Structure formats: C-alpha cells, structure tokens
Amino acid sequence: MSEREPVTMMAAPIHLDYVFTAGVAQSKNLHGLEEGKFIGQRCPKCKKVYTLSRGSCPTDGVPTDEIVELPNTGTVTTYCVVNVPFAGQSIEIPYICAQILLDGANLSFMGLIQEMPTDEVRMGMRVEAVWVEPDELGPTMASVKYFRPNGEPDADYETYKEYL
Amino acid sequence: MADQAEIYTADHVLEYPYLRSVGPVVGAFLTGLRDGKVLGTKGTGGRVIVPPTEYDPETGEETAGMVEVGPEGTVTTWTWVARPRPKHPLPEPFAWVLVRFDGADTSFLHVLKASGPEAVASGMRVRPEFRTEGERVGHVKDISHFVAAGGAP
Numbered sequence: 001m002s003e004r005e006p007v008t009m010m011a012a013p014i015h016l017d018y019v020f021t022a023g024v025a026q027s028k029n030l031h032g033l034e035e036g037k038f039i040g041q042r043c044p045k046c047k048k049v050y051t052l053s054r055g056s057c058p059t060d061g062v063p064t065d066e067i068v069e070l071p072n073t074g075t076v077t078t079y080c081v082v083n084v085p086f087a088g089q090s091i092e093i094p095y096i097c098a099q100i101l102l103d104g105a106n107l108s109f110m111g112l113i114q115e116m117p118t119d120e121v122r123m124g125m126r127v128e129a130v131w132v133e134p135d136e137l138g139p140t141m142a143s144v145k146y147f148r149p150n151g152e153p154d155a156d157y158e159t160y161k162e163y164l
Numbered sequence: 165m166a167d168q169a170e171i172y173t174a175d176h177v178l179e180y181p182y183l184r185s186v187g188p189v190v191g192a193f194l195t196g197l198r199d200g201k202v203l204g205t206k207g208t209g210g211r212v213i214v215p216p217t218e219y220d221p222e223t224g225e226e227t228a229g230m231v232e233v234g235p236e237g238t239v240t241t242w243t244w245v246a247r248p249r250p251k252h253p254l255p256e257p258f259a260w261v262l263v264r265f266d267g268a269d270t271s272f273l274h275v276l277k278a279s280g281p282e283a284v285a286s287g288m289r290v291r292p293e294f295r296t297e298g299e300r301v302g303h304v305k306d307i308s309h310f311v312a313a314g315g316a317p
Contacts, residue, residue, distance in 0.1 A: 007194040007302030012184050018176040027172045139172050 025055025028067060030139035036131050038070040040105050048106035074102040074147070075155040076125040077163045081118045094118045100127060100147055101163050108163050115148035124160065126152035189218045192230050194302035200294050202234040204268050214268040215304075234265035236291045236313050237272075244281040254309060259284045263310060275309045289313040 022030055025041065029052055032039030040049040041064035043057035049068050050057070057064050079098035082091075096113035098121065113121060114130075128150040137143045186194055189205055193216050196203035204212045205227035207220035214233055219226055242261040248254060253275050261284070262271035274292070278284050290310040300306040 004198070007191050007198055008185060009183050010186050010190075010194060010303060012182045014178075014180040014182060016178040018178065020174050020176040022172040022174075024171065027170060030172050031170065 023055065025053050025064070027139075029053065032069070033141065033143045034137055034139045036134065036137050036143065038072070038102055038105075038129070040068040040070045040102070042066040042068050049104060050107045051102055051105045051109050052107075068104065070102045070104055072129045073150055073152075074100045074105070074108075074127055074129075075160050076113070076121065076123060076127060077101050077108050077160045078123060079113070079121050081121065096121045098127075098147070099163075101160055106163070111144065112146040113148065114146040122154065124154040124157060126150050126155060187218065189216050189227065189230075192216070194304075194306075196230070196232070197294075197304065197306040198300045198302040200297065200300070200306075201232055202265055202272075202292070203230045204233050204265070204270075205229065206231055207269075211269045212267055213270050214265050214272050231267070233267040234292070236289060237263040237265040237268070239276070239284070239286055239288045239290055240264050240271045241286055242276065242284050244284065246281075253305065258309070261290065261310060263290055274304075274307060277309045277311050283312070 029039045038051060040051050041053035041055065042049045043060055043062065043064050044066065045060040045062055046057060048057065048059070049070070050064060051070065053064050055064060056062065076098045077100070079096055081094050081096055083094045085093060091112065096118050098111055098113050099108040100111045101108040113127065126149065127147040129147055130145045131137065132143055132145055193203050202214065203216060204214035205216035206229050207213045207227050208223040208225045211220070212231055212233060213220065213227060216230065217227060240262045242259045244257070244259050245252065246257050248257060254277065257280070259276040259278055259281070260273065261276040262273055264271045276284060276290060289312065291313045292307040292310055294300065295306055295308050
C-alpha cells in the first residue's frame with residue numbers, strides 16, 4: 001500500500017533529567033575547589049584523612065567532621081597511559097591518568113598528568129596540581145587543570161604502599 | 165574557608181539514544197500510523213487486537229494478519245490530567261483515554277484533548293487527529309491526540 005519502505009526501527013530515547021545535590025560533605029570539597037584548595041576530612045577515630053570525602057569514614061562509620069586543608073603536592077601511587085581513542089574523549093592521546101595521593105591524605109583520587117613524556121611516568125613520582133586561572137575557578141574538579149612533576153625525588157615505596 | 169559551605173546542586177542529564185527494531189507486527193502497525201491508518205491483528209477466534217501483538221495475549225496463539233480498524237472509536241475508560249508534567253504529550257490539561265477502535269476488541273491508550281473533565285465520559289465517541297503526512301515517522305505520536313468525534317472539543 002505504502003509507496004515508502006515499511007517501518008522497521010523506532011527511536012526510543014531515554015532522557016532522564018536529574019538535579020544532583022552534592023550534600024554537606026561534597027559541597028565543602030567543591031567549595032574548596034572553588035577557592036583553589038584541596039579539602040580533606042579527618043575521621044575522629046582512625047584519624048585517616050579522606051579526599052573528596054562523602055562525609056563519613058567507611059571504616060568506622062562516623063562523621064568526618066574535621067576539615068583539613070591539603071597541600072598542592074602529592075605522589076603518584078599508580079597510573080595508566082591512555083592510548084585508545086573512545087567516544088567523548090576530550091584529551092589528546094596518549095595521556096597519563098594517575099592515582100594521586102596528596103601529602104597528608106590517606107585516600108588517593110584520579111588525576112590527569114601533563115607536561116611530561118608519557119613513557120617517563122612512574123609510581124612514586126612527585127607531582128603538583130596546576131589550577132585554572134583564578135577567575136575560572138569553580139565548584140568542580142575541572143578547576144584542577146592537571147598535575148605535573150614538581151621536580152622532587154621520587155617518594156619511597158614504603159610511604160605509599162598502603163594506598164595502591 | 166567557609167565554616168558552613170553552601171550546598172551545591174547541579175543539573176544532570178542521563179540520555180540513551182536507543183533505536184529499537186520493532187518486528188513484523190508492530191512494524192506493520194507503525195507503518196500504518198505513518199500512512200494515516202490504524203491496524204490491528206487477528207487473534208484467536210477472529211478477535212481483533214489493537215495495538216497489535218505477535219501472539220494473542222489471552223491464548224498465546226500466533227496472531228494472523230493485519231486488519232484496518234477505526235478511525236473512530238469509543239472511550240472505555242479515562243483519567244483527567246489537571247496539571248501536565250513537562251514530558252506529557254500535551255502542555256494543557258488533557259485526558260488519558262483507552263479507546264476501543266471500531267472493529268477492535270481491545271483498547272488503545274492515547275491522549276484526548278477536551279475542554280475539561282466534564283467533557284469526557286466513558287462511552288463517548290472519539291477520532292484520532294493524525295499529524296500531517298510530512299510529520300509522520302512511524303511512531304505512536306503520529307496520532308497527535310484524539311478529539312470528540314463529530315465536533316471540536
């Protein structure tokens with residue numbers, strides 16, 4: 001009957017609009033990023049300092065009320081060199097994705113490493129954060145442009161072996 | 165550092181751009197809608213099922229062939245939506261209706277445009293308002309909405 005081809009496919013997009021509320025603990029972290037600072041939260045029982053804390057200690061289950069300002073420097077505990085292109089990639093390959101343990105923190109987080117050849121990255125490498133320009137700082141991890149080697153000698157394995 | 169940080173919120177959109185294959189029966193139904201017709205399938209004992217299925221939902225037997233129904237039909241049941249949500253098909257208040265097309269033995273869920281709940285009743289006669297031919301793509305929304313048959317709502 002139809003001049004046109006029969007229908008065989010149907011677009012069925014799923015589109016969910018959320019409003020994400022960061023909550024008290026993450027808002028403190030985000031506020032720190034907005035000011036160009038890393039914020040940690042210390043557990044009153046085990047004294048561990050969590051970066052990007054969700055507001056409670058996963059070991060002791062108590063609120064991590066004490067706010068600790070952390071320095072700009074840290075240690076690469078482990079890393080991955082990304083060579084594979086994928087949809088939505090925003091960074092030119094190859095690049096280094098590393099777990100970074102800030103000095104004084106007891107939890108690492110993922111960061112981008114730049115300003116060095118990708119084949120020279122190593123565990124224990126000392127790095128520092130490079131922030132965006134002050135007028136570009138916002139409540140987002142995008143306020144940290146990347147980390148780069150800070151020139152210090154590599155950290156001793158014993159200092160970060162618990163954080164791999 | 166602020167003692168009591170402001171609580172941050174942000175919009176977060178999750179989207180999956182799925183394209184699904186519809187199969188021979190639903191495909192024929194959607195092709196019909198695109199061409200401005202409503203099609204059903206013949207189930208067990210000649211029962212006409214709209215929207216069509218590959219198997220009779222009561223007996224599990226394979227359905228046999230497509231049959232055109234409507235375009236008018238009868239509202240079997242309905243509910244009034246006084247405050248439409250952003251993703252509802254119409255921006256103004258409307259009724260969800262189950263419509264039994266003339267010639268069909270099952271009911272079809274769609275939207276009825278009406279001036280208010282007092283203008284809607286089970287048993288009322290309705291007809292589909294198809295989108296224009298150029299707008300129809302083979303989707304249930306090729307029927308924009310239903311209106312009362314024989315008059316503007």
